[in-house]
Amino acid sequence: MSHHGDADASGPRIRRGPQTLRGAAAAGPTFDQLLLRSDDPRSSERQSTTTDAWRVLRIQGEFVEGFGALADLGPAISVFGSARTGPGAVEYEQAREVGRRLAEAGFSVVTGGGPGAMEAANRGAKEAGGLSVGLGIELPHEQGMNDWVDLGVDFRYFFVRKVMFLKYSQGFVVVPGGLGTLDELFEALTLVQTGKVTAFPVVLLGRDFWGPLVDWIRDSLVARGMVNPADVSLLQLADSPEEAVDLVLNTVAGGRWPDREDWDPDHQRLTADHGFASGDPQ
Numbered sequence: 385m386s387h388h389g390d391a392d393a394s395g396p397r398i399r400r401g402p403q404t405l406r407g408a409a410a411a412g413p414t415f416d417q418l419l420l421r422s423d424d425p426r427s428s429e430r431q432s433t434t435t436d437a438w439r440v441l442r443i444q445g446e447f448v449e450g451f452g453a454l455a456d457l458g459p460a461i462s463v464f465g466s467a468r469t470g471p472g473a474v475e476y477e478q479a480r481e482v483g484r485r486l487a488e489a490g491f492s493v494v495t496g497g498g499p500g501a502m503e504a505a506n507r508g509a510k511e512a513g514g515l516s517v518g519l520g521i522e523l524p525h526e527q528g529m530n531d532w533v534d535l536g537v538d539f540r541y542f543f544v545r546k547v548m549f550l551k552y553s554q555g556f557v558v559v560p561g562g563l564g565t566l567d568e569l570f571e572a573l574t575l576v577q578t579g580k581v582t583a584f585p586v587v588l589l590g591r592d593f594w595g596p597l598v599d600w601i602r603d604s605l606v607a608r609g610m611v612n613p614a615d616v617s618l619l620q621l622a623d624s625p626e627e628a629v630d631l632v633l634n635t636v637a638g639g640r641w642p643d644r645e646d647w648d649p650d651h652q653r654l655t656a657d658h659g660f661a662s663g664d665p666q
């Protein structure tokens with residue numbers, strides 16, 4: 385699907401679930417906006433209950449579709465990063481190289497299916513002959529799945545989509561990004577920290593970009609007792625695509641990362657000596 389020509393005389397194109405809409409047909413809220421609004425003018429208690437009940441079924445259907453589409457994916461790494469990093473930018477080329485190296489190592493590459501770093505990682509994977517996966521999201525005025533996705537699944541709900549990233553990936557490479565990237569990064573870290581998932585490697589590519597965030601976590605959050613020092617070691621910093629891919633794949637392949645034995649149930653956190661083979665995140 386090309387991105388070109390989306391905005392013409394009839395206005396920008398948006399997607400609502402399986403529908404692609406323009407102009408008058410695109411008026412009105414998205415499914416996410418309807419779900420999350422608290423001031424729905426149409427909602428008597430009965431209508432609201434009925435509507436939400438149907439939404440639950442739609443959400444259920446989205447899980448079923450996602451699980452069905454991805455069940456046979458095999459080894460996969462997710463790449464998160466800015467939707468706004470354009471071709472030619474250093475970060476775009478780095479994400480592309482990450483996608484390429486992961487594919488060459490036999491891993492499927494999973495992204496949010498959008499533009500920027502997502503497109504770059506999908507592109508690298510496809511160029512290397514790997515399976516390039518996009519978990520798209522319905523957004524107002526979204527541009528649609530990028531051209532480099534081979535297996536694309538669209539979601540209406542961010543939270544359903546996040547489950548798919550976490551369920552079907554053995555690790556994460558995170559390239560520079562904004563709020564969406566931070567959301568995905570911290571979702572993964574929180575689930576590891578709280579023992580909701582078996583831990584997996586999280587590699588941050590770009591020491592200049594991510595270093596200050598890791599410093600802040602250690603110097604402020606750890607220093608104030610809000611984060612266990614061991615949790616900081618869940619993050620691994622890399623300077624190059626090669627290093628990022630090596631770190632994530634070494635950890636997946638043979639590294640020892642936290643499992644249930646490293647979980648301290650009394651304190652609801654990882655023990656400090658779990659031996660995560662991450663190297664120094666500083």
Ligand SMILES: C/C(=C\CNc1ncnc2c1ncn2[C@@H]1O[C@H](COP(=O)(O)O)[C@@H](O)[C@H]1O)CO
Nearest residue numbers: 464465466467468496498521561562563564565
């Ligand atoms: C803003 C633009 C396009 C938005 N399209 C997106 N499509 C798919 N996934 C997206 C999109 N925007 C954000 N995401 C998800 O969040 C991460 C990037 O967000 P950030 O705020 O840019 O860091 C990314 O990993 C996606 O999963 C085009 O102008």
